[in-house]
Amino acid sequence: MNRMVRRWILGLAAVGLCPAVSWGVDTLPVGVAVVDVTPMYPVRLMGYGNRKTESDGIASRLKVRALALGEDAREEGDLGPAVLVVVDNCHVATFLTDEVAERLKKKAGVRGERLVTCATHTHCAPALTSGLDFIFGAPIPADQRERIERSTRELIDGMERAALEALAARAPAKLAWAQGSVDFAANRRALKRGKWVGFGVNPNGPVDHSLPVLRVTDPEGKVRAVLVNYACHCTTLGGEFNQICAEWAGFACDEIERLVPGATALVVIGCGADANPEPRGTLDDARNHGAAIAREAVRLLASRMTPLPASLQAKFQQIELPLTARPDRETLVRKATLSGAEGMFARSLLERLDRGETLPATVPYPIQTWCFGDELAMVFLGGEVVVDYALRLKWEIDANRLWVTAYSNDVPCYIPSRRVLSEGGYEADFSMIFYGWPGRLAPEAEDLIIETVHQLLPESFAGPRKP
Secondary structure (H helix, E strand, O other): OOHHHHHHHHHHHHOOOOOOOOOOOOOEEEEEEEEEOOOOOOOOEOOOOOOOOOOOOEOOOOEEEEEEEOOOOOOOOOOOOEEEEEEOOOOOOHHHHHHHHHHHHHHHOOOHHHEEEEEOOEOOOEOOOOOHHHHHOOOOOHHHHHHHHHHHHHHHHHHHHHHHHHHHOOEEEEEEEEEEEOOOEEEOEEEEOOEEEEEOOOOOOOOOOEEEEEEEEOOOOOEEEEEEEEOOOEOOOOOOOOOEOOHHHHHHHHHHHHHOOOOEEEEEEOOOOOEEEOOOOOHHHHHHHHHHHHHHHHHHHOOOOEEEOOOOEEEEEEEEEEEOOOOOHHHHHHHOOOOHHHHHHHHHHHHHHHOOOOOOOEEEEEEEEEEEOOOEEEEEEOOEEOHHHHHHHHHHOOHHHEEEEOOEOOOOOEEOOHHHHHHOOHHHHHHHHHHOOOOOEOOOHHHHHHHHHHHHOOHHHOOOOOO
16 A cells, blocks of 8 residues: 555544554564662763762652553564663663673563663763763763762663663553654854854754654553653753752653643753754753653644554674774874863773873764654664764755664764864763774764765665765
């Protein structure tokens, strides 16, 4: 059947204008769960290098939210359920994802390619036990490191618990989706003569204001879960704010759940690594941004949304992104005399060379796709991905059937586009120190990522334009 005709019939069925057909509006088991992972003790927060002390309060709770879809595997060849786990943290890391994947495979039979972990990227959540000294630019005291390790263990346990509870809560449900728009994201890369000069508001810079929303309803039509995506840094609050807070993403979840009683809300972040919320600076700003997300999501929930089929195809591939030329020993010796993170990083690279190790030439990079028939393709990209990737994918693929999420499965570094690499600056260069890489990404990284997405998607998503 022609896909456009099929979508038209599904739309009529969804609003009661024709009998429901068996494909597309079938129910599938869906479960949701929320686990509070707020540390009840002071801990160093991630995201800003100017914070020198542990947190001094709790402005809002941190949560792990999980969405489980599909039936358990019953025989050889069955794919089993898919699980999305969203954490209120600055990032997820490979060791988090791998640990949770191993536990879920053992306890619930969840296949690795059918698990996605995402971060809301709030800069007011605990640091994780990886690269701490580079991140903070100074050695971490032993007692502070112990509390970071404790909160990391608690986060992993919370991720496992949320996923298992979501799997246990599965009940018949229907899926539908739609896209709206919210406009508080602003390009943050201030330029002069085409080169990066600092952070600010660039009204001429690219941005993605789209707001895709996935709705989960029970067979009677009651909303059980709402998944929202928006491409913007979760940085309404700056480094002078030193309290635990889920930021605008957490406030959006709270407001959606207030406006839609009985529903569980989840927010994931799109390709907004070069976008900041505006205005920014206060808790009220963060609450207002969350309220804007919630209002648009609730508006879409009441609209005619596109029903999705009761099937999910998931694929995963890890590729290697090439780095440009790495620094030689002479350069590292010179930089090793510097203070702060840059000097510490140079000294650590010299130590690796002295041990006979080679410096990495590539960055491992995860790419994952979830496809609901040919109605919706969800793309999950690792890292802090700039907006060009979403805009390019929406240019090459049908933007009306595409959903792109970043900060997924791992955050190895910023993922700049060719444009950002040519402009230089933080996302292209300086940030690589904090992520522990000895050079910037090579320009061909963009094409490698885009081409892999095309390879993972079914032929039905080939799109109107060639890559």
